[in-house]
Amino acid sequence: MDVKDKTAIVTGASSGIGLSTARLLSKMGAKVALVSRSKEKLEKLSSEIPNSIAVQADMSRVFEVKRMVKEVNDRFGKIDILVNNAGIGYDALAEKIDVDTFHYIFDLDLVGPLAAMQQVIPHMRKQGGGAIINISSAVALMTLPNNAPYASIKRALAVLTLTAREELKNDNITVSVVYPYITLTDFERNTIRDVPVPESELEPHGPFPPDSADYAAQKIVEGIESGEAEIFAHDWLKNRARGNPPQ
Template sequence: MNENYPELQGKTAIVTGASSGIGRATARLLAENGVRVGLVSRSQDLLDELSRTLPGSQAFPADMTKVPQIKRMVSRAKNYFGRIDILVNNAGQGYDAPVEKTETGTFRYIYDLNVIGPLVAMQQVISVMRAQGGGTIINISSGTALMHLPGMSAYSSSKRALAGISLAARQELAADRIVVSVVYPYITLTNFEKNTIRAVPVPEDKQEPTGPYPLDSAEFVAGKIAGGIVSGEAEIFSHDWMKERRPF
């Protein structure tokens, strides 16, 4: 990666969903710019492998659907690094199902992972950042939050909820110099589609992501995230055309 963000040098960050995809690319980009990164996912082995390649990083495994684990993770990161300057709430999973076939238990799981987990992580870092005199929270939503897409109501509504929480928190925390931003990625070349829960099975050879525009790399989105940390913009869109797609 060639992006340079000297403003990030010496800061500390927590990145959830860091073992693959956008989270992994973001953790790597931040580390390359002198950030000490707390790596979070459920897989200790994958985090340890990544940590060995990123100077100053440390693995803090946690299931982002489990509130006690999230609280423990943030506490461990704070104790290890001494401070938390940046939180990147990236962990999430897709769920494709028409409204008629949306299973409520699965929807609750997706909501716990995509909304409640990030909310709890935010709540835990707010007091830390307030005591430090400020910080940055970046929540990764989805381009689907800006659209009405058949078969994606559960997932897109969870990401729209996360965007709403983010923008409200931005106003609530402005006086504490805590900047909250939301990122809307476009379709990205990761394992997201393969890991998506589907009400109707899709053949494995049909699970590759496709879209009307060229797909983005995880590194491209990581650059948007790092740029958003530096700029402090409220909403960061992977592409300008996405701004015209919002349904609200």
């Protein structure tokens, strides 16, 4: 899909990957609804980002997701693109996962994107098509200690995406999943941890240098443009998807 003159919802647009994606979409000529919990931050960003509006919503609450999509449709008149990006991490040993925290992450990282999809699909079908991009994670392709709660939910999001894609292909609605690699944002600091982590390890670290938020945003927009099923931040992640070790 060519994003010029299209309307887009970007959740988690107040910082990091979502903010970079919103800026890029606006630069490319799209109208963008900036969504997150931080009303004042969004309003300030909206005054800086051309053709954008601020819509406050807690994406872990289905009724707020419904209100948000209705408000965007009322204000823009249509919804062409949904980028389901809002999310936070949760690290814990499987044995020690706190069930209440797991439920919260499940609501935010999986049910929120599902609810947003369910709300935009009728609009997209009526318009003759659309693009939905769900932001998963490279860790959804891996089995790393302490990552069970977050990675399992991000893997579920990928399966949800690919299944919905099959179901919606005759409606000209492309549903894609993006697997970002470690990206320099506030993500690590916002991650809920039930495992002790020294302050020094709060900085992103991994086998390869981290990506910038702008790099991840570029991948997301490439996904909207190409309509590909799965967009990997790096080619070596495709090998992980096939169960091979990193190159």
